[in-house]
Amino acid sequence: MNFRELVLKKEGFCLERAQEGDFHIGVGVGPDLIATLGIMLTSIARNNTKRGVHMYFLATAIEKKDLDRLQKMVEEHKNICLEILYIDAEAVKRIIGEGMPVATFYRLLLPRVLDPSVKKAVFFDVDALCLGSLDEFEKYSFDGKAFMAVHDTLSGNTIKQHRKDIGIPADSKYFNAGCLYIDIDRWNELELTEKAFQTAYEWQQQGKFLWFFDQDALNIVAHDQWKELPYKFNLMIPVLREELHGKLPEDTVIIHFAACYKPWSLWTPEGDDFSKYCVELDIYNDYRSKSLWADFKGKPMNTMGKRLFSKWMLMQGNVWLAIKWQWKYLKDKLSSKCNC
Known part of the structure; x- marks a missing residue:
């Protein structure tokens, strides 16, 4: 399907600042987490003053008072521009099926809805802070993989059993999807968005449950298509x-x-x-x-x-x-x- 059709409208702040060498970051957010989003954005801006950062928020809706505060924040930090993509939540729900939180699947849309000129991007969960330079990501090569991620903290028998439950080979690691550094062309070539959405739908149709929702779905379809990053x-x-x-x-x-x-x-x-x-x-x-x-x-x-x-x-x-x-x-x- 054409995932761009899921974007109902766009708006942005300070988009005239956007430059070719900007670092691209996507975040999926629900209406109850705008404050945490703003705090996270502040951490990014304060620790990356020497480079432009192009932020993308994938959201169902954002209230006017929150938009006003986000706009003021972006205007105060000259290295930031912000683009908001309003997603058709009902359409996403029809694709993945009932019973799972829709907004958490927005991260999987990111590679499909960005401008084709964007080749690399990082997806952050909204419950994160940036404490250092984003340039650190670019010191690592994808080596043909679709994205880079960090091994999850589920430990011991817990992670072993969970891998078994969702059908991941015993010799594959399970990653946390809270921070994904994505090679967009490779991701789209492998159709990981489509495969993860289809997996989520099929599991629900079979009466099975994905405990970690989109993270599980992506681990299932991409267990051999990611490269491990250090915990930092x-x-x-x-x-x-x-x-x-x-x-x-x-x-x-x-x-x-x-x-x-x-x-x-x-x-x-x-x-x-x-x-x-x-x-x-x-x-x-x-x-x-x-x-x-x-x-x-x-x-x-x-x-x-x-x-x-x-x-x-x-x-x-x-x-x-x-x-x-x-x-x-x-x-x-x-x-x-x-x-x-």
């Missing part, structure tokens, strides 16, 4: 905490708050408990305070966040905080059962 291009919090012991490497380019590690879902009046142990929260709050979304506080810490923080404190040897937050977690669990 998609540093996920479990790696930061468990392998790096909470110490952020200086060469980190992208930090990714995947799964239950969203900083905006960890607000608590007891935030001082975190300041010493969760460097990622300090980093996020620093960029938030420097952005036009400094007023965005997020949501109170959820039950899973309390459990994860308790586990992290135990790993750090802080038994008191581990017990404190495990107790808060158990109180939440008990309360939810009583309310059922």
Whole structure:
């Protein structure tokens, strides 16, 4: 099909700044994540002042007040231009079938809807921050592969079982799709967008479930068509905490708050408990305070966040905080059962 027909309209800010040597970045976003998008964009702009960055937002809708703030942000950073592509969500839903979040599949549209003159692009999840130069991506060669990605943090038997469940060969790795560096011509030559959409549809028709939605679909169809990047291009919090012991490497380019590690879902009046142990929260709050979304506080810490923080404190040897937050977690669990 012609995927360009899924783009209902386009609009942009400061597109006259666009130049041939710009770095191209795509983001798929839902209406409830515009603030996190703006904070992420701020991190990109502040760490890439010497190069033009052409941003593409693939969205269903964006409210006027959010557009106004995005426009102001782009105007303040002279190296950024922004193009918004409004996607026909109902049409995408018909392609992939019911039962999966539509916006998460927008990333797979990126190579099919960009101008043909764009040869390489990076897709970011909205729950990420850029901490370094995007030029680092260009130090790596695709070597005939369609895209580059980072090995996912699912560990041990978990990743082995998941590969088996979705039919990936035992000798293939499973990547995280939160940051994809894409060779657009090669991707389109292999028809990865079409194949991933078809896979998602077929799994649903067969009554099977893809736990990680588009990420699973892409792993299924492209398990042998990607090249591995080091963790610095998609540093996920479990790696930061468990392998790096909470110490952020200086060469980190992208930090990714995947799964239950969203900083905006960890607000608590007891935030001082975190300041010493969760460097990622300090980093996020620093960029938030420097952005036009400094007023965005997020949501109170959820039950899973309390459990994860308790586990992290135990790993750090802080038994008191581990017990404190495990107790808060158990109180939440008990309360939810009583309310059922």
